[in-house]
Amino acid sequence: MTLKVAIVGRPNVGKSTLFNRLVGKKLALVHDLPGVTRDRKEAEAKYKDLSLKVIDTAGYEEATAGKMEERMWQQTRRAIDESDVVLFLYDARAGIQAYDEHFADLVRKSKKPVILLANKCEGKAQELGVYEAYKLGLGEPLIFSAEHSIGFDELYLELKDYEQKLATETAENIEEKEELSAEELKKRPIQIAIVGRPNVGKSTLVNALLNDERMLTGPEAGLTRDAITSDLAWKGWQLKLVDTAGLRKQAKITGAIEKMSVESTIYAANMAQVVILVLDSDGVLDKQDLTIARKVLDEGRALVIALNKWDVADKKEALDKLNDRLQTSLTQAEGVPTVTISALKKRGLDKLLSAVIKVYERWNIRIPTAPLNKWFSDVQEQNPAPLGKNKRRIKLKYITQAKTRPPSFFIFSSNPEGLPDSYLRYLTNQLRETFNLKGVPLRITVRKADNPYAE
Numbered sequence: 001m002t003l004k005v006a007i008v009g010r011p012n013v014g015k016s017t018l019f020n021r022l023v024g025k026k027l028a029l030v031h032d033l034p035g036v037t038r039d040r041k042e043a044e045a046k047y048k049d050l051s052l053k054v055i056d057t058a059g060y061e062e063a064t065a066g067k068m069e070e071r072m073w074q075q076t077r078r079a080i081d082e083s084d085v086v087l088f089l090y091d092a093r094a095g096i097q098a099y100d101e102h103f104a105d106l107v108r109k110s111k112k113p114v115i116l117l118a119n120k121c122e123g124k125a126q127e128l129g130v131y132e133a134y135k136l137g138l139g140e141p142l143i144f145s146a147e148h149s150i151g152f153d154e155l156y157l158e159l160k161d162y163e164q165k166l167a168t169e170t171a172e173n174i175e176e177k178e179e180l181s182a183e184e185l186k187k188r189p190i191q192i193a194i195v196g197r198p199n200v201g202k203s204t205l206v207n208a209l210l211n212d213e214r215m216l217t218g219p220e221a222g223l224t225r226d227a228i229t230s231d232l233a234w235k236g237w238q239l240k241l242v243d244t245a246g247l248r249k250q251a252k253i254t255g256a257i258e259k260m261s262v263e264s265t266i267y268a269a270n271m272a273q274v275v276i277l278v279l280d281s282d283g284v285l286d287k288q289d290l291t292i293a294r295k296v297l298d299e300g301r302a303l304v305i306a307l308n309k310w311d312v313a314d315k316k317e318a319l320d321k322l323n324d325r326l327q328t329s330l331t332q333a334e335g336v337p338t339v340t341i342s343a344l345k346k347r348g349l350d351k352l353l354s355a356v357i358k359v360y361e362r363w364n365i366r367i368p369t370a371p372l373n374k375w376f377s378d379v380q381e382q383n384p385a386p387l388g389k390n391k392r393r394i395k396l397k398y399i400t401q402a403k404t405r406p407p408s409f410f411i412f413s414s415n416p417e418g419l420p421d422s423y424l425r426y427l428t429n430q431l432r433e434t435f436n437l438k439g440v441p442l443r444i445t446v447r448k449a450d451n452p453y454a455e
Helices: 015-023 068-082 098-109 124-136 152-172 182-186 202-210 256-271 287-298 315-329 349-363 369-382 421-434
Strands: 002-008 041-047 050-056 085-091 114-119 190-195 228-234 237-243 274-280 302-308 338-340 396-403 408-413 443-448
Touching (some): 002 015, 085 152, 114 124, 190 349, 202 228, 202 349, 237 349, 338 349
Parallel strands (some): 190 237, 190 274
Antiparallel strands (some): 228 237
């Protein structure tokens, strides 16, 4: 979940400096001259385990209608309205100014949660400015310095708290939606990335599916360098096939071109909805194949395994080895569909595309809340949650589906930190079995339920 954070305050209090520190890049201009920032600037940021959308705003100054400053303020007000949390900065060295008080009044009227930051607190001389901030009515200020990295741990804890509250509210207010019909899904093109080690037949497979020599093929490994997209219509479905460069072990990657090819392949896999992992039937699921498969599942993509060159394979040995490796080394998505094909002989292609469609439909499934909680009650009755890691009784209250693509769920509990991993795996396996979610990654997050008597 992404938390939208607006950084606001009067000119020259350090907003752009904080913006650059959070996003990890010097995206916003910083200068001692007030009013350098005029437009609101937005950027995605990863702050420890928080996903943020950070908005830098222009400093507020009163102005008459039609003036540039008034238009700047309109942009700032929009940023406040769109945010989940407001970071209100003031200069602790200069103390509270008239603009700070006027601006604080406007922020309070927005009803948005506010974190008050007493910026530029590099020494003890700023203590008076810190205490003075209580008259703003925005709560206790954090001792902070964007330039000297003071107070960032405390800011993280505050933001983490707001993120958890927002996630809980979002999950509790999710409207129950019906699963998309096949007709509705067919209107959406499916992005399919075809990945694997070099020379396993990825480009040959794309050519076979397209019934055209679209991709350059040959016995030499590494012919494909860039990710190439081709359109295919199959039984009413619109498919976008993305042929990618082969992925070798990290230690064997040499040269700038191969590094860029690998980055292009990883990007294509991350952007795809379904990933076909092509294996050579002579070398089934070696360490590099497993690394690729795990990355695909960790990114939440649906996965299909295509066992290529089946016309020349030792079939029993290859299948036995594949099944053994799947059961022992790829447990993130039990039941990943595997299809035997021969791209060169154009065999098994319909079976492969059928498997892609089926796993794509599971990846999009939405389970109504009523049957989901009926199942949740039944599995707990059959196998109650054990005592937690902290020896406290665990009460699992209810479950809701947060989103699809991949199916993601929130479980609300009185003691989420104590739930053993083994019981979470039990719930995941039962959920996969009951609602036919084999072959797709599932995300289950345990959150603390609100205590109605906390106040």
